[in-house]
Amino acid sequence: MGLSMEKRDELYAGKAKSVYTTDNADQLIMVFRDDTSAFDGKKKEALARKGAVNNQFNAAIMDKLKAAGIPCHFERLLSPTEALVKKLDMIPVECVVRNISAGSICRRLGVEEGLDLTPPTFEFFLKNDELGDPMVNDYHIRSFGWATDEQVARMKELTFQVNDVLKQLFLDGGMLLVDYKLEFGVFNGEVLLGDEFSPDGCRLWDKDTREKLDKDRFRQGLGGVVEAYEEVGRRLGMTFEY
Ligand code: ADP
Numbered sequence: 001m002g003l004s005m006e007k008r009d010e011l012y013a014g015k016a017k018s019v020y021t022t023d024n025a026d027q028l029i030m031v032f033r034d035d036t037s038a039f040d041g042k043k044k045e046a047l048a049r050k051g052a053v054n055n056q057f058n059a060a061i062m063d064k065l066k067a068a069g070i071p072c073h074f075e076r077l078l079s080p081t082e083a084l085v086k087k088l089d090m091i092p093v094e095c096v097v098r099n100i101s102a103g104s105i106c107r108r109l110g111v112e113e114g115l116d117l118t119p120p121t122f123e124f125f126l127k128n129d130e131l132g133d134p135m136v137n138d139y140h141i142r143s144f145g146w147a148t149d150e151q152v153a154r155m156k157e158l159t160f161q162v163n164d165v166l167k168q169l170f171l172d173g174g175m176l177l178v179d180y181k182l183e184f185g186v187f188n189g190e191v192l193l194g195d196e197f198s199p200d201g202c203r204l205w206d207k208d209t210r211e212k213l214d215k216d217r218f219r220q221g222l223g224g225v226v227e228a229y230e231e232v233g234r235r236l237g238m239t240f241e242y
């Protein structure tokens with residue numbers, strides 16, 4: 001799977017992935033581990049095959065997004081659990097689009113799960129586990145210098161473009177894209193989509209039964225977590241190597 005590329009120093013070990021430098025200063029290797037985390041790291045478990053499934057799932061999604069003209073850090077798969085990416089200066093916010101109410105918006109606004117949100121809504125969260133990833137707005141991002149006005153506008157534009165591409169892709173597989181989180185970074189002055197898109201960072205429901213096929217299975221202790229991720233991939237025509 002792909003040409004060889006050596007890992008050098010571990011740059012960062014996150015909750016689910018580790019990031020390594022390479023001999024190329026512009027490229028990193030992302031290793032998708034089986035570690036699964038929820039509630040800002042308060043619930044943790046290693047789930048067999050999850051790293052491989054998420055790495056290959058993310059690769060397939062990033063290829064689709066690139067084909068749709070969305071600039072992404074993803075370069076190529078290196079192994080079942082490793083991918084080569086462009087090294088970004090990460091913007092420390094998470095961009096969330098919601099098509100249907102679920103998760104934190106239900107708690108914050110006292111609304112029931114499953115409401116259609118038309119138009120879809122957008123939220124920024126600061127990436128900070130100790131603070132529980134608080135919601136922030138454009139003004140916080142500007143005042144604290146986390147990103148420029150242009151970068152804020154670009155992150156919103158790209159996040160909604162991703163929605164157009166992926167809502168349809170999942171619908172074609174009989175699934176509803178409820179919500180998702182994206183992270184962006186800067187490479188040579190350009191805002192690129194970074195990190196990953198996998199069932200760890202989005203909500204996907206079966207279109208007819210509304211069965212949960214994403215990390216809510218882990219958050220809510222429903223079981224069959226990786227099996228659900230594999231089912232999502234299967235419905236999109238993906239095959240996984242372990
Ligand atoms: P977390 O930091 O939330 O625990 P992960 O375990 O997924 O998350 O760790 C991956 C880390 O790598 C994240 O902090 C993410 O922001 C960062 N990252 C993702 N893509 C890139 C990239 N292309 N360049 C530099 N850092 C990246």
Ligand code: TMP
Pocket residue numbers: 094096102103104105125133179180181200201202203
């Ligand atoms: P939320 O309902 O908890 O705010 O999450 C909205 C979506 O964003 C959901 O699909 C999960 C994803 N998400 C992450 O992947 N990581 C995070 O740190 C946060 C806050 C959300």
